[in-house]
Amino acid sequence: MAIKTRYWLMKSEPDVFSIDDLFDTPNQTEAWDGVRNYQARNMMRDEMQLGDLVFFYHSSCKPPGIVGIAEISKTAYPDHTAWDPGSPYYDPKSSSENPRWFMVDVKFYKKYPRMITLEELKQQPELNEMPLLKRGSRLSIMPVTQNQWEIINKLAE
DNA sequence: GCCAACGTTGGC
DNA sequence: GCCAACGTTGGC
Numbered sequence A: 001m002a003i004k005t006r007y008w009l010m011k012s013e014p015d016v017f018s019i020d021d022l023f024d025t026p027n028q029t030e031a032w033d034g035v036r037n038y039q040a041r042n043m044m045r046d047e048m049q050l051g052d053l054v055f056f057y058h059s060s061c062k063p064p065g066i067v068g069i070a071e072i073s074k075t076a077y078p079d080h081t082a083w084d085p086g087s088p089y090y091d092p093k094s095s096s097e098n099p100r101w102f103m104v105d106v107k108f109y110k111k112y113p114r115m116i117t118l119e120e121l122k123q124q125p126e127l128n129e130m131p132l133l134k135r136g137s138r139l140s141i142m143p144v145t146q147n148q149w150e151i152i153n154k155l156a157e
Numbered sequence B, C: 001g002c003c004a005a006c007g008t009t010g011g012c
Helices: A019-024 A038-046 A118-122 A146-155
Strands: A007-012 A029-031 A053-058 A065-078 A102-117 A141-144
Touching (some): A019 A053, A019 A102, A038 A065, A038 A141, A053 A146, A065 A118, A102 A118, A118 A146
Parallel strands (some): A007 A053
Antiparallel strands (some): A007 A141, A029 A102, A065 A102
8 A cells, every 4th residue: 555645845055956956957866965963864764755745945045935846756775975084974973884874865846936935934824833934943854744735835826 | 144043962 | 861062054
């Protein structure tokens, strides 16, 4: 039996990797490397399923917001950038025998005709339970409920 | 560039 | 296992 699709939100700084970069990547698929937070890692490693849908969020930019949707195209596998001393994501405590960090592959799904800004998300009372909108929340990957997913998709119309 | 909030580290 | 110090995130 197929597992029910889950929904997520993943943050990326567009200067580093934007939704247009994903669009322009061969096969429109890229490894989501560099996650170095245990909570975020656990969600990728333990909960993300093939075909799950992801809000692509641009952070640390003006303005921040959701710019489109990606799809999980490969479930979690070790993040080898942690083993590369030349990588900004290098972590000497991770090894191929005992990997500490994981990544998934995401595939471009769609880009919204306009960004749904953080400001706009904040104005929706139905969304105030989203971790994204909670004071002090810094999670780079977070779950989205089906209800939240539908509300935001409607905003994009 | 500021800084609040949060996670991680490491001495004890 | 506590907790102070430090580093990072990310909106503003």
